[in-house]
Amino acid sequence: MIPKKITFWGGPYLFILPCFVVYALFLLTPLFGTFAFSLTRWDGISFDNLRFIGLQNYKELFFDDPTFWLALRNNLVFVGGAVVFQCILGLAVALLLEQKLVLGNFFRGTYLIPFTISLVVIGIVFESILNPSLGVLDKVLTSIGLEEFTGLGLWLGKAKKAIWILIFIQAWYGFGWSMLIFVSRLKAIDPQLYEAARVDGATEWQKIVFITIPLLKSITAVVVLFATMWAMKIFTIPYVVTRGGPNHATEVLATWAFSHGLSYQHIGYGSTIAVVLVVIAMIIGSLLFRLTGMGKAQE
Amino acid sequence: MKKKGKMSKSISISLTIVFMLGIVGLVGQAIAAEQVTINLWTQYNDPQDRKAIEYIINVFEKENPEVKIGHRIMPNYESDQMIRTVFAGGNPPDISLSQDPYTMSKTFEAGKIMDLTKWYAQYGDRFPESAKGVSRKEGKYFGVPDTMLTAAHMFYNKKLAKSLGVTEPQNYTEFLEVCEKAKNQGVIPLAFGNKEGWTGGTLYQMYLFETVGLKGINDMIDRKDPEQGPYFTDPGFIRAAKYFNDLHEKGYLSEGVAITSFDASKMEYLGGKALFFFTGSWYSSFDFPPDFEWGFFRFPHIIGELGYNRDEGLVAYLGKMQIATTTSHPELCLKFLEVFSRPDVMHDSFFEMGKYLPAVAGAVKPEELTEFQEAMVAFARTNTGSCGFMEPELPPAVGMGQVWTGLTAISADEITPLEFCESVEKVYKKELVR
Numbered sequence: 030m031i032p033k034k035i036t037f038w039g040g041p042y043l044f045i046l047p048c049f050v051v052y053a054l055f056l057l058t059p060l061f062g063t064f065a066f067s068l069t070r071w072d073g074i075s076f077d078n079l080r081f082i083g084l085q086n087y088k089e090l091f092f093d094d095p096t097f098w099l100a101l102r103n104n105l106v107f108v109g110g111a112v113v114f115q116c117i118l119g120l121a122v123a124l125l126l127e128q129k130l131v132l133g134n135f136f137r138g139t140y141l142i143p144f145t146i147s148l149v150v151i152g153i154v155f156e157s158i159l160n161p162s163l164g165v166l167d168k169v170l171t172s173i174g175l176e177e178f179t180g181l182g183l184w185l186g187k188a189k190k191a192i193w194i195l196i197f198i199q200a201w202y203g204f205g206w207s208m209l210i211f212v213s214r215l216k217a218i219d220p221q222l223y224e225a226a227r228v229d230g231a232t233e234w235q236k237i238v239f240i241t242i243p244l245l246k247s248i249t250a251v252v253v254l255f256a257t258m259w260a261m262k263i264f265t266i267p268y269v270v271t272r273g274g275p276n277h278a279t280e281v282l283a284t285w286a287f288s289h290g291l292s293y294q295h296i297g298y299g300s301t302i303a304v305v306l307v308v309i310a311m312i313i314g315s316l317l318f319r320l321t322g323m324g325k326a327q328e
Numbered sequence: 329m330k331k332k333g334k335m336s337k338s339i340s341i342s343l344t345i346v347f348m349l350g351i352v353g354l355v356g357q358a359i360a361a362e363q364v365t366i367n368l369w370t371q372y373n374d375p376q377d378r379k380a381i382e383y384i385i386n387v388f389e390k391e392n393p394e395v396k397i398g399h400r401i402m403p404n405y406e407s408d409q410m411i412r413t414v415f416a417g418g419n420p421p422d423i424s425l426s427q428d429p430y431t432m433s434k435t436f437e438a439g440k441i442m443d444l445t446k447w448y449a450q451y452g453d454r455f456p457e458s459a460k461g462v463s464r465k466e467g468k469y470f471g472v473p474d475t476m477l478t479a480a481h482m483f484y485n486k487k488l489a490k491s492l493g494v495t496e497p498q499n500y501t502e503f504l505e506v507c508e509k510a511k512n513q514g515v516i517p518l519a520f521g522n523k524e525g526w527t528g529g530t531l532y533q534m535y536l537f538e539t540v541g542l543k544g545i546n547d548m549i550d551r552k553d554p555e556q557g558p559y560f561t562d563p564g565f566i567r568a569a570k571y572f573n574d575l576h577e578k579g580y581l582s583e584g585v586a587i588t589s590f591d592a593s594k595m596e597y598l599g600g601k602a603l604f605f606f607t608g609s610w611y612s613s614f615d616f617p618p619d620f621e622w623g624f625f626r627f628p629h630i631i632g633e634l635g636y637n638r639d640e641g642l643v644a645y646l647g648k649m650q651i652a653t654t655t656s657h658p659e660l661c662l663k664f665l666e667v668f669s670r671p672d673v674m675h676d677s678f679f680e681m682g683k684y685l686p687a688v689a690g691a692v693k694p695e696e697l698t699e700f701q702e703a704m705v706a707f708a709r710t711n712t713g714s715c716g717f718m719e720p721e722l723p724p725a726v727g728m729g730q731v732w733t734g735l736t737a738i739s740a741d742e743i744t745p746l747e748f749c750e751s752v753e754k755v756y757k758k759e760l761v762r
């Protein structure tokens with residue numbers, strides 16, 4: 030029996046309350062705490078040294094820190110890379126695997142494996158593979174007569190190239206997840222639609238363009254949103270593989286916030302970078318929400 | 329009837345067993361309640377270091393059966409950050425090992441690390457003055473050093489040197505000549521990876537001993553005023569950066585030096601691919617020691633530089649055990665430090681197992697020293713002046729920040745030595761203003 034009047038304690042709010050308490054305790058409180066720290070100068074050693082400095086950290090960040098802008102640009106490059114490589118590759122592989130391939134299930138599982146491995150491990154493994162002196166990649170390429178392609182690992186030491194290796198690693202790590210999400214939606218498409226199209230004389234390509242892709246629209250938005258958010262908060266791969274170098278060329282906002290907040294004992298300044306990262310991520314997230322029509326009721 | 333009796337008998341037995349178990353559990357809990365746990369965080373990651381500290385923990389626990397040491401090993405590169413963070417968070421472990429003198433002396437000033445002056449009055453004569461000096465701040469002691477480290481020697485593969493037809497260089501010019509010969513014969517002259525930056529920091533400091541001398545380095549560490557020198561843009565500091573850059577420009581270092589880690593360069597050397605290897609005295613403690621005959625010589629002095637006629641270098645007692653003032657068991661922590669610094673315990677652990685020279689005087693008899701350790705001791709005794717690692721003495725944003733990042737950038741050909749010095753100076757000035 031549904032009560033006529035929904036009260037605070039008897040209604041849906043009661044059910045939301047436990048989650049909200051956890052959310053407030055572990056997300057909102059640290060978030061507000063970080064914002065509060067961003068208005069201070071503090072070395073993290075003693076609270077006696079904590080000084081309120083207003084928006085000075087923000088001023089320094091926006092007007093006197095070229096590394097911040099470099100890190101922001103790198104984050105956006107990661108976002109682009111994640112959307113282009115991770116999502117498109119995931120979609121392409123998902124479509125291929127739906128063609129009833131031999132060993133299709135095996136490949137489906139195999140492509141997901143990178144996503145289950147710790148990013149730290151992935152970083153270390155790639156670092157070992159790419160090492161110019163001891164890595165296996167160059168040895169394999171040389172042994173099969175592809176010497177002109179050796180030296181890829183040296184890209185990690187070049188400011189303009191290093192980030193592309195990191196984007197590749199990130200895409201390799203994440204495309205299996207995108208594929209899985211696309212596959213789950215593909216499985217839910219009514220086969221009668223394809224059958225009807227076949228009767229009407231549609232080719233395989235037309236089926237993909239006019240049935241599959243339009244029906245993947247909502248799930249694509251989810252995949253793009255997640256890939257974007259992961260790319261915005263990316264930390265482990267640049268930290269493990271290049272430590273943000275050379276000369277900050279692969280620095281991202283999270284590593285820069287970490288360096289200041291924890292390594293350099295600039296708790297206030299590190300918090301400022303973290304706050305800006307959250308705000309930018311929120312803006313991009315909201316834009317994606319609006320542009321893709323996510324959150325709207327299904328007709 | 330008989331069946332019922334049997335059943336009640338088994339129920340009684342079961343209940344008795346449950347009761348007994350309960351009693352055992354209660355007694356166990358009572359014993360456990362009496363047992364005290366002391367949290368110890370260290371960065372003894374390498375197998376031999378781990379064995380050494382576990383040996384010490386065992387000695388302590390045997391002597392104090394009511395105490396359990398909860399030992400946590402932190403990852404080496406992140407350990408100092410972890411220690412800083414945990415002290416900032418207000419819940420540090422009872423005892424911790426730090427290699428970050430800059431922050432820890434400030435943490436001590438803030439009253440978060442225990443004053444060990446009384447403890448030193450009782451056990452201080454176990455240490456040489458040089459070890460005590462680095463554990464002291466304005467007459468008060470805040471840490472107990474573990475081992476002595478030096479970075480004053482260059483190591484080489486004797487077999488490879490013989491096959492290349494080269495001998496130990498007597499000065500830097502000769503060293504460069506040998507490097508050229510090795511390079512021309514397809515051998516990496518100097519195995520050197522600078523991905524992490526600290527390796528570059530140590531090598532840069534060796535050049536600084538030559539170009540600005542010990543006083544120049546100490547003045548830089550002690551600098552308080554942003555408008556007063558010495559500056560990183562002073563000629564000696566730039567020259568040292570140029571020497572550092574030259575090695576890489578001439579192709580004497582490992583390929584991809586900026587992305588090669590210390591461990592990878594170590595593997596190049598141990599694998600017989602490189603002639604020289606520059607590192608600190610922990611060379612003798614490697615978990616995989618070289619399986620070839622190796623030699624060592626004093627880091628070559630540069631003709632015409634300040635350091636040529638001097639014998640200044642790096643002698644450090646970097647790792648220090650410290651007690652947090654928040655501990656509930658200060659007496660037990662002090663007791664642990666007593667066991668930790670006992671000469672016989674240090675001998676059996678860090679010397680025997682870790683192949684380190686303990687900071688504790690008299691822990692090792694002279695006849696037990698290897699040839700290299702003898703040279704270390706001789707250098708520590710006879711040098712004309714020494715100091716510890718420069719970067720951890722500087723503010724973290726300068727030393728472990730811009731110095732490391734900048735030297736890696738030099739190795740990657742991304743900045744020039746002058747740009748490196750300017751960037752470090754800029755950050756240092758900013759830090760001094762803060």
